[in-house]
Amino acid sequence: MSQHYSSVAVVGGGASGMIAALTAAEVPGRHVLLLERQQRIGRKLLATGNGRCNLTNRDAGPADYFGTDPSFAAYALTHFRSVDTQRFFAHLGLLTTTEPDGRIYPLSDSSNSVLDVLRFGLDRAGVELRCSFPVEEIQADRRGYTLRSGTEQVHAEAMILACGGAAGAKLGGVTDGYRLGKALGHRRSSLYPSLTRILTDPEYPRSLKGIRVQAALTLTRHGHVLARSSGEVQFTETGISGPAGFDLSRAVSFGGEGQMLHLQLLPFDEEAVFRLVQARQKQFPDLETSELFTGMLHNRLGRVVVKAAGLSAAAPLSSLSETELRSAAGQCTDFRLPVRGVDGFEAAQVTAGGLLTEGFDPETMQSKIHPGLFACGEVLDIDGPCGGYNLQWAWASGRLAGRLGA
Numbered sequence: 571m572s573q574h575y576s577s578v579a580v581v582g583g584g585a586s587g588m589i590a591a592l593t594a595a596e597v598p599g600r601h602v603l604l605l606e607r608q609q610r611i612g613r614k615l616l617a618t619g620n621g622r623c624n625l626t627n628r629d630a631g632p633a634d635y636f637g638t639d640p641s642f643a644a645y646a647l648t649h650f651r652s653v654d655t656q657r658f659f660a661h662l663g664l665l666t667t668t669e670p671d672g673r674i675y676p677l678s679d680s681s682n683s684v685l686d687v688l689r690f691g692l693d694r695a696g697v698e699l700r701c702s703f704p705v706e707e708i709q710a711d712r713r714g715y716t717l718r719s720g721t722e723q724v725h726a727e728a729m730i731l732a733c734g735g736a737a738g739a740k741l742g743g744v745t746d747g748y749r750l751g752k753a754l755g756h757r758r759s760s761l762y763p764s765l766t767r768i769l770t771d772p773e774y775p776r777s778l779k780g781i782r783v784q785a786a787l788t789l790t791r792h793g794h795v796l797a798r799s800s801g802e803v804q805f806t807e808t809g810i811s812g813p814a815g816f817d818l819s820r821a822v823s824f825g826g827e828g829q830m831l832h833l834q835l836l837p838f839d840e841e842a843v844f845r846l847v848q849a850r851q852k853q854f855p856d857l858e859t860s861e862l863f864t865g866m867l868h869n870r871l872g873r874v875v876v877k878a879a880g881l882s883a884a885a886p887l888s889s890l891s892e893t894e895l896r897s898a899a900g901q902c903t904d905f906r907l908p909v910r911g912v913d914g915f916e917a918a919q920v921t922a923g924g925l926l927t928e929g930f931d932p933e934t935m936q937s938k939i940h941p942g943l944f945a946c947g948e949v950l951d952i953d954g955p956c957g958g959y960n961l962q963w964a965w966a967s968g969r970l971a972g973r974l975g976a
Contacts, residue, residue, distance in 0.1 A: 575942065576601065577728070578591075578600060579605060579730070580602065580605065581729060581747075582731070582949075583604055583610075583611030584612065584734045584947065584964070585947065586732045586947025588688045589964070590968040591604045591692060591972065592692060592697070592972065593972025602697045602698065603724060603726060604698065604700070605705055606701045607703065607746065608701060609702055611689070616681045616682065616685055617738070619675065619958075623680070623681030623961075624674070624958040625958060626652045626674045626961055626965065627672045627673055627958035629672040630959050630962040631647060634954050635953065635959070635963065636953050636954065637759075637924075637950075637951040638759050639927050640952065643966075647962070650965065650969045654966075654969075656674065658965070664683060671957070705717045705750065706720070713727070714727035715729045715942070715943070728942040728944070728974055730944045730971050730972065731747055731750060731945040732971070734948045735921030739916050747949035751949065755939045756926065756937065757926050757929065759923040762823035762824060762921070763921070764918060764953055765817075765956050766912050767808070767913040767917060768811075769808050770910055774878065775805045775808065782802055782805075783802075784801065784803075784837075785801075785803045785833045786800040787800065789825065789829060789831055796829070799817040816956040817955045820953070824922075829908075829909035831908075832905070835902050835905055838903070839903065840900055841899075843903055847898055850862060851887040855886060857886065858884055858885070859882060859884070861887075875901045875902050875905060879901045881897070920953050930950070934973070934974075935967060936974075942974075945971065946970070947963070947964045948960070948964065952967070
């Protein structure tokens, strides 16, 4: 049971670290120390959901997660579900709202509200917060753990490693957790950026910069399907962004050379799109071919599809053959972008990979090597798709780690 730990140090003041500290502090008389390398806690949390903080997803479940052994996450996620996250934050005073797609946000639409109630909770629970304390070394002995930062050191009977991952370096993403975990005998998997922009051949995206479209995406390599997603896509100067693109970025990171991104730009098959453009041709024979998809696609996107089909933009629609119309329809339902990779950890929202979960107990998050050492959140080799899933893992695993084996 956890009650014999009279002092606990939590390394990392992000989402998982804050909820772990709050949970650990629920035992009366226990001293909980939250250590953060930056000048303030929760910086990455403030940036999530474009500043709105998509704090969980109604539909989040164990089947949604990735890792060397994604089943490791099942216990935490089934014992602290999305509804439990909402109850936890409601107890702290946060009002939330659920969008039709299952994403849950603070009713204020501001991530500051989430961080504020967490700070209030930490203060009320008596958690000691020490910022600008980057943990450089941890020593384990029979009495617990000694954590050093420069000339300073603290001691605790138990500790929770909640350092986060390498993603989002500008907001505090670091590799500290992997280094500290390795020094304590734990191994990690390879690290890849996830939930980030996909880089493609820029010829078409450059002229489409800023355009958003609902699309179905398929990622292939040498003709074999690697992954699929659907939803909002935003074109950037160097490729694509947006939730649907982010969800494929993990597969791109792992996929190797020779990948191709296929976009279905209208929710119809090729034959249905052919009938639409054929009707357009009959209805407006004198219209320029550049207007073939006007009213169906964003104007700039429609013109790029025409260009990709190899058609003359200035020619009248009446001059197009059936073969040319079918080519345009084919481009609309299978708009291809050769993949060059993904943006790096600097721009990524999540790290795919981390400390191998085989070294931890899934029912407690406790190390199998060192009693009294726990880990949670992004530092572990578990990650999820876009839409609140990664924060749900942070809350669920942090809550479990904070129980300290109870």
